[in-house]
Amino acid sequence: MSDRNGREVVKTNDGAWLAIFSAWIIAMGSTLGALFIGEVMGQAPCDLCWHQRAFMFPLAVLLAVAAFRSDARAWIYAVPLAAVGWSIAAFHNLLYFNIIPTAIKPCGQGPSCSGSGMLLFGTLPIPLLSLGAFTVIIVLLLIVRRRTPA
DSSP, rough: BBTTSSOOOOOOOOHHHHHHHHHHHHHHHHHHEEEEEIIISOOOHHHHHHHHHHHHHHHHHHHHHHHHBGGGGGGHHHHHHHHHHHHHHHHHHHTTTTTTTOOOOBBBSSSSTSSSGEEEEETEHHHHHHHHHHHHHHHHHHHHHHHHHO
């Protein structure tokens, strides 16, 4: 199939579109959650949180465009972005759970990510939520890759 300019376009099937849409919902929820924690709750993110945001925020935009256009090739751009974010989140969790014994310092006046104030529902650490979000996004994008013809 070709678009108006004669370029080949790969449209998604329903299963692939649902995976792209689901990945977008997760990226958008993560983005809005990070903004809520920072802007409404006033919690200053640590350096590693900032770096994770740098890779999650563009995913929300990229996946929104991909879902709107039913573009099955978006996984080509989104997987590397999510993989770098996942790597930072994995390192952050290694620090958080003291597998790598180093203190996590906040960027400003706010608390450290390792403090009890950075738990969701009193039990879920925010770094673990970030790792989970990047993991699910990557899995969903790999499903898109698998369901898209070459």
